[in-house]
Amino acid sequence: MNLIWFRNDLRLADNPALFHALASGNKTTALFIVHSEQHQIHGEAPAKFEFLKAHVNNLIERLNKLGVNSVVKQLPLFADVPDYLLQVAQQLSIQSIYINRSYWFNEQQRDQQVKNILHTNKIQLHSYHSNYLLPPGTIRKADDTMYHVFTPYKNKFIQVMMASYELPLAVPHVESTTQLGGEPKSDVKEPLNVDFDGQDMWPIGEVAAAARLKSFVNDNDYQEERDFPAIDGTSSISPYLAIGVISAKQCLAYMLKAQGEGAFYSTWVSELIWRDFYNDLLFEYPKLAKHQTFKTHAVDHWHHNPELFDQWQKGQTGFPIVDAGMRQLLREGWMHNRVRMVVASFLSKLCLIDWRLGEAHFMAHLLDGDLASNNGGWQWSSATGCDAAPYFRIFNPTTQSKKFDQEGTYIRKYVVELANVDSKEIHDPKLETRKACDYPEPAIDYKLARAEALSWYKDNPMG
Numbered sequence: 001m002n003l004i005w006f007r008n009d010l011r012l013a014d015n016p017a018l019f020h021a022l023a024s025g026n027k028t029t030a031l032f033i034v035h036s037e038q039h040q041i042h043g044e045a046p047a048k049f050e051f052l053k054a055h056v057n058n059l060i061e062r063l064n065k066l067g068v069n070s071v072v073k074q075l076p077l078f079a080d081v082p083d084y085l086l087q088v089a090q091q092l093s094i095q096s097i098y099i100n101r102s103y104w105f106n107e108q109q110r111d112q113q114v115k116n117i118l119h120t121n122k123i124q125l126h127s128y129h130s131n132y133l134l135p136p137g138t139i140r141k142a143d144d145t146m147y148h149v150f151t152p153y154k155n156k157f158i159q160v161m162m163a164s165y166e167l168p169l170a171v172p173h174v175e176s177t178t179q180l181g182g183e184p185k186s187d188v189k190e191p192l193n194v195d196f197d198g199q200d201m202w203p204i205g206e207v208a209a210a211a212r213l214k215s216f217v218n219d220n221d222y223q224e225e226r227d228f229p230a231i232d233g234t235s236s237i238s239p240y241l242a243i244g245v246i247s248a249k250q251c252l253a254y255m256l257k258a259q260g261e262g263a264f265y266s267t268w269v270s271e272l273i274w275r276d277f278y279n280d281l282l283f284e285y286p287k288l289a290k291h292q293t294f295k296t297h298a299v300d301h302w303h304h305n306p307e308l309f310d311q312w313q314k315g316q317t318g319f320p321i322v323d324a325g326m327r328q329l330l331r332e333g334w335m336h337n338r339v340r341m342v343v344a345s346f347l348s349k350l351c352l353i354d355w356r357l358g359e360a361h362f363m364a365h366l367l368d369g370d371l372a373s374n375n376g377g378w379q380w381s382s383a384t385g386c387d388a389a390p391y392f393r394i395f396n397p398t399t400q401s402k403k404f405d406q407e408g409t410y411i412r413k414y415v416v417e418l419a420n421v422d423s424k425e426i427h428d429p430k431l432e433t434r435k436a437c438d439y440p441e442p443a444i445d446y447k448l449a450r451a452e453a454l455s456w457y458k459d460n461p462m463g
Ligand SMILES: Cc1cc2nc3c(=O)[nH]c(=O)nc-3n(C[C@H](O)[C@H](O)[C@H](O)COP(=O)(O)OP(=O)(O)OC[C@H]3O[C@@H](n4cnc5c(N)ncnc54)[C@H](O)[C@@H]3O)c2cc1C
Pocket: 226, 234, 235, 236, 237, 238, 239, 241, 242, 268, 271, 272, 274, 275, 278, 335, 336, 337, 338, 340, 341, 344, 362, 366, 368, 369, 370, 371, 373, 374, 375, 376, 377, 378, 381
């Protein structure tokens, strides 16, 4: 009997662990372990947890149709997994456990403990690469060290990816295996309790995610539109990628099908490579998962300003584009990438507030909260990271707003009190307009804050 243990890979298609477990011809049972406490320790959004549980339920149904029974277990912590896994393996007479690899620090520690306990008890563990375009560690310089600049990493990445490209695995067919279906003898057979109210925006299931991807790759003007938050110009696939409802390899395959070989060099695939890059950095430098800066000598004397941080969190800074982004985050559990960069630069460079507070706030609300990409994005924005924006590149929120939300459409959607303000004024309303709309005055003086930031960063070199 086999066990396929699903983790960050909640899909049937392009799932090597599932594919190989079924292809072995042995009876296979699926296992899902849901960790409410671990989720909290990782500071992840409650909505992301509900989104994940909804996908577990969805996958159980689909596995059932495939003839695979499922076991669901709620365990508080990763540390509880090894003993539980052994117990299930013994109860169900499991000889082989199949997983797709996790690369982050806590997950690797958990998996090492699992490996040890299974090895001692003579149960085989089969693990596969699956959730990134290439396994971390693949792209290294001639001296075998990690690239610290994205462009040469990307160039080599594309070469290797093209040379080793294979189509993603299909959803396994029942007929392709001799015997499917185990007999779950333990634990929950009921669906998990789910309280997710974002289904209109984020429909549940791998079929819905694939449909979103398909419609994006067949009809997008990404290069032109990706920076404009009022336009639906990006794929909005990140929440699905974050829990593995769809794989990066599937994303690439859809794009190749729609656009041909040139897609390897497209801006969109380059963004997928950023995702791999940040994951590779975390793999190479586990300190990044422990609240440390990439730049070893970065000085960490950030300003302590709880009131300003509170205004930023609530979208009450008096900078309409910043407030629109922060309110989008609270309302939808997602924020447009251009605006993520603007609000992160605002907090870390103009307010000089510790980027880790921003990172944690994002993680606590994002549906796509992803340790590697979030850390990478925040360290990029605050100039503490690998190949980060230089310290003197400080976004002017008003200029960004005029450039990327010219008509103020995005601002109006989220900062509703400004809905009737003229598009010329909306980026920086006059004092009397603010009063009339009950919208706050700017929390900082941009010019002074910029000057202070430049001198602060000079005194605290991010060497
Ligand atoms: C401060 C900050 C924090 C961020 N936190 C996260 C996070 O927690 N989770 C997350 O998935 N992304 C994060 N990003 C990256 C990016 O903003 C989102 O991936 C993107 O907005 C998701 O929208 P999309 O799916 O429409 O992306 P698209 O533009 O359609 O891109 C396709 C995919 O490529 C990947 N991608 C795109 N841009 C980036 C990037 N800059 N870095 C890494 N991967 C990227 C994502 O997986 C994305 O889904 C962050 C960026 C910043 C500046």
